[in-house]
Amino acid sequence: MDREELLNATPEDSGAQKKQESPLVSLEKDLEFYSDTIKEVAIEIMVEGISNHPIFIAHQHVVSIGELILNREELNTEWSxxxxxxxxxxxxxxxxxxxxxxxxxxxxxxETFMCVFVVVPEGANFIYYPYKKG
Structure with missing residues (x-):
């Protein structure tokens, strides 16, 4: 599944007044905001020889893998x-x-894309999101 499919994957409008926005819309906004920090951490992981394949976990709950680098409560964002x-x-x-x-x-x-494991109540999936230019 590519980024566009994930971002447009919203439940069908079932006569509700307001179509429910996919949580992935807020994820894209947060990834854009976090981009520089995530890239720095990815480079650090590779330069320090920890791994050539950094993976970032985006979540809104508690997950027991990896190390917390961006806390949504502290940063007033939607995703940690x-x-x-x-x-x-x-x-x-x-x-x-x-x-x-x-x-x-x-x-x-x-160096170009962050590998993000997105965890939502319905399940989890990998997406690749490009870092901001410049």
Missing amino acids: IQASTLEEFVEKGIINKEKKESFLKTYKKP
Whole structure:
């Protein structure tokens, strides 16, 4: 699923006065706002040799993977962000060891895109979001 599909994935208007906005609209706004910080953390993870494949977890609840880097309550935003790595995702079984190679084939250049594991009540999915230019 690409970014556009996720952002436009809203429930059908069932006669309600106001169409429910997808939570991913607020996620895009927050990722735009967080972009520079996330990129700095991604570069740090790679430069320090922790991993060549940083993964960021976007959530609105509590998740038990990665390290909290951006707290929505402190920043008055909709989403919190945790920093993690491909290795931790494999270790915790979120990415099956057998699927690691196919995941790496789709993993986009971490200097250009943030890999975000979006956790919502309905489930979770990976998206790649481009960093802001300049």
